[in-house]
Amino acid sequence: MTRFGQFSRRNFMTTAVAAAGSALLPKVLMASPRQDPVVDITQKDGKTVSYEKIPWQVRPFAMKQVRLGEGSCKIAMEADRQYLHSLPPERLLHTFRINAGIASSAQPLGGWEAPDCELRGHYAGGHYLSACALMYASSGDEDLKKNADTVVAGLGNCQAALKSGYLSAFPIEFFDRLRERQRVWAPFYTVHKIMAGLLDMYVYCGNEQALEMVQKMAGWTAGYTGSLSYDHMQRVLGTEYGGMGEVLSNLYAVTGKDYYLEVAQRFDKQQFFDPLAAHRDELKGLHVNTHIPQVIAAARYYELTGESRYREIAEYFWHEVVSERSYCTGGTSNGESWNTDPGKLSTELGPSTTECCCAYNMMKLTRHLFGWSADPRLMDYYERTLFNHRLGTINPEDGTMMYYLPLAAGYWKTFGKPFDSLWCCTGTGSEEYAKLTDTIYFHDADSLYVNLYLDSQLDWSEKGLRFQQETRFPEEQGTTITVSAKNPARLAINLRIPYWAQGGSVKINGAALPAFSSPSSYLTLDRVWKTGDKIELSLPMGLHIHSMPDDETIQAAMYGPLVLAGRFEAVTKDMSYGDYEPKPGDQRKVPDIIADASKPTAWIEPDAKQSLTFQTVGQSQPITLVPLNKVIHERYAVYWKVDNKSA
Numbered sequence: 112m113t114r115f116g117q118f119s120r121r122n123f124m125t126t127a128v129a130a131a132g133s134a135l136l137p138k139v140l141m142a143s144p145r146q147d148p149v150v151d152i153t154q155k156d157g158k159t160v161s162y163e164k165i166p167w168q169v170r171p172f173a174m175k176q177v178r179l180g181e182g183s184c185k186i187a188m189e190a191d192r193q194y195l196h197s198l199p200p201e202r203l204l205h206t207f208r209i210n211a212g213i214a215s216s217a218q219p220l221g222g223w224e225a226p227d228c229e230l231r232g233h234y235a236g237g238h239y240l241s242a243c244a245l246m247y248a249s250s251g252d253e254d255l256k257k258n259a260d261t262v263v264a265g266l267g268n269c270q271a272a273l274k275s276g277y278l279s280a281f282p283i284e285f286f287d288r289l290r291e292r293q294r295v296w297a298p299f300y301t302v303h304k305i306m307a308g309l310l311d312m313y314v315y316c317g318n319e320q321a322l323e324m325v326q327k328m329a330g331w332t333a334g335y336t337g338s339l340s341y342d343h344m345q346r347v348l349g350t351e352y353g354g355m356g357e358v359l360s361n362l363y364a365v366t367g368k369d370y371y372l373e374v375a376q377r378f379d380k381q382q383f384f385d386p387l388a389a390h391r392d393e394l395k396g397l398h399v400n401t402h403i404p405q406v407i408a409a410a411r412y413y414e415l416t417g418e419s420r421y422r423e424i425a426e427y428f429w430h431e432v433v434s435e436r437s438y439c440t441g442g443t444s445n446g447e448s449w450n451t452d453p454g455k456l457s458t459e460l461g462p463s464t465t466e467c468c469c470a471y472n473m474m475k476l477t478r479h480l481f482g483w484s485a486d487p488r489l490m491d492y493y494e495r496t497l498f499n500h501r502l503g504t505i506n507p508e509d510g511t512m513m514y515y516l517p518l519a520a521g522y523w524k525t526f527g528k529p530f531d532s533l534w535c536c537t538g539t540g541s542e543e544y545a546k547l548t549d550t551i552y553f554h555d556a557d558s559l560y561v562n563l564y565l566d567s568q569l570d571w572s573e574k575g576l577r578f579q580q581e582t583r584f585p586e587e588q589g590t591t592i593t594v595s596a597k598n599p600a601r602l603a604i605n606l607r608i609p610y611w612a613q614g615g616s617v618k619i620n621g622a623a624l625p626a627f628s629s630p631s632s633y634l635t636l637d638r639v640w641k642t643g644d645k646i647e648l649s650l651p652m653g654l655h656i657h658s659m660p661d662d663e664t665i666q667a668a669m670y671g672p673l674v675l676a677g678r679f680e681a682v683t684k685d686m687s688y689g690d691y692e693p694k695p696g697d698q699r700k701v702p703d704i705i706a707d708a709s710k711p712t713a714w715i716e717p718d719a720k721q722s723l724t725f726q727t728v729g730q731s732q733p734i735t736l737v738p739l740n741k742v743i744h745e746r747y748a749v750y751w752k753v754d755n756k757s758a
């Protein structure tokens with residue numbers, strides 16, 4: 112039985128303490144291209160500078176050093192790229208221009224970007240820019256960068272017209288309502304997206320105007336928040352504010368202006384952080400995606416200030432959410448909230464489980480914890496969520512995204528409309544599939560970490576090394592990595608052995624190594640590598656069961672990293688588009704499963720004719736199971752009610 116509970120807190124904290132100790136070593140800064148600000152390297156006047164107190168022990172490569180090869184990730188990325196290309200800059204700028212008193216005759220977008228929606232601008236001037244910037248880093252798509260540069264320039268005119276540094280597609284009066292605690296949706300949430308979009312345009316595309324603009328927005332934010340007492344600001348933080356703390360921290364990391372860090376910490380919500388710092392799970396009743404970004408901000412405060420309290424907050428939170436509040440897919444939330452005490456999920460199944468933004472933000476948080484510790488169990492979670500929640504929630508045909516991924520049996524997937532949904536999850540999805548290159552490989556000074564088995568190329572130009580990873584994973588149960596080296600070079604290559612591996616083996620240049628490594632660890636191959644060296648890794652998959660933590664008779668079947676779904680009849684096109692989720696009660700009834708407690712996976716067997724396809728055995732009706740991420744337009748079942756018969 113696979114359960115997140117196997118991830119013991121004691122082991123985790125031991126690792127954390129060891130990593131914290133080594134963080135006191137002097138920083139080693141390596142010349143590197145400009146990249147993600149969380150990676151603590153920025154370039155100023157051609158010099159490498161860092162404002163991080165706690166640099167990551169292991170770091171990702173700049174996305175432009177990694178390219179995806181063929182496979183599900185490339186298909187998702189290309190669908191996203193096609194979608195981003197379909198959005199005209201004039202339509203994206205429309206509501207910003209109207210708000211700034213600049214004429215616009217463009218056709219307005221709909222959904223959450225409609226001219227009367229209080230969240231307008233979050234996608235058009237925010238997520239869109241982040242997604243284009245990330246996609247440029249991942250693919251080198253110059254046309255997309257040009258479109259995003261056009262949007263930045265258009266927004267620059269709006270900001271100039273509005274004066275005061277304020278920039279939004281809605282009137283500044285929304286912030287009066289926020290201050291007076293009158294009804295308003297989420298003004299700072301929206302402003303965060305715009306600031307992050309501009310900062311990403313600077314970091315990944317070198318757009319200097321975007322950096323000036325985001326600093327003006329930060330100045331406006333400093334003025335607004337600085338006029339409020341601490342208690343008043345805490346009340347303002349009762350309204351969702353996204354990752355304001357994170358983007359202001361990143362602005363400090365990029366500019367070195369410590370004032371931004373001070374403003375960032377005005378977004379610390381005391382009543383949320385205090386219990387986490389004391390290791391108390393008081394998450395019940397909270398709106399999930401309001402809070403994960405606040406913990407990402409805490410992770411950044413830890414990195415930038417060295418205050419260990421913030422690390423406590425981030426690690427305790429991550430552990431509670433992953434161990435006690437996540438489903439087999441790695442997703443969390445039901446109806447957007449945590450409604451129960453820890454470990455109670457069996458009652459939390461319905462059509463609106465696991466909002467996609469939550470998966471996006473948990474994966475983002477996971478990267479920080481991994482950067483501090485290189486703990487392979489963090490990458491087990493990352494892989495679980497990538498393969499089961501992120502792949503399969505973008506429609507490969509048109510790049511539209513899902514909002515919730517329903518995990519109650521008998522529902523189906525619903526995708527947004529291209530121009531008339533533009534939800535929060537459209538935004539985080541647009542970013543997600545643009546940055547699938549960012550976690551496959553990490554490194555430190557003299558070792559490489561291969562975290563994900565995805566067909567890809569890595570150009571470690573600083574070392575004169577290139578790696579070609581060829582795999583059809585997960586259709587293929589393993590991978591092959593070929594080295595090219597300018598000069599023979601010594602390097603420790605760490606291959607992740609996932610939690611689900613049922614044994615495994617590795618060959619170097621055709622010769623099998625006598626040793627292997629246990630699940631949830633890295634297998635280290637430390638030697639001098641030369642051009643043509645080839646690593647062949649075999650990771651056998653098997654069927655296993657993931658039960659609800661509080662009800663072992665509610666089970667999902669998995670194969671290796673993949674959640675399997677029973678596939679039922681197709682749904683119509685009308686049913687597939689436009690809604691956040693299917694209506695409660697519209698689910699198809701699915702049969703209970705009869706199983707043998709001593710052989711919990713014996714009710715499923717592989718289909719001899721098709722890879723990653725399974726059939727039920729000995730049930731009232733035959734059911735075909737496939738990976739959940741392959742189900743797009745059919746009703747499906749992930750969790751089954753299982754009736755255990757003793758053999």
Ligand SMILES: [Zn+2]
Pocket residue numbers: 400466467468469514534535536537539
């Ligand atoms: Zn969302």
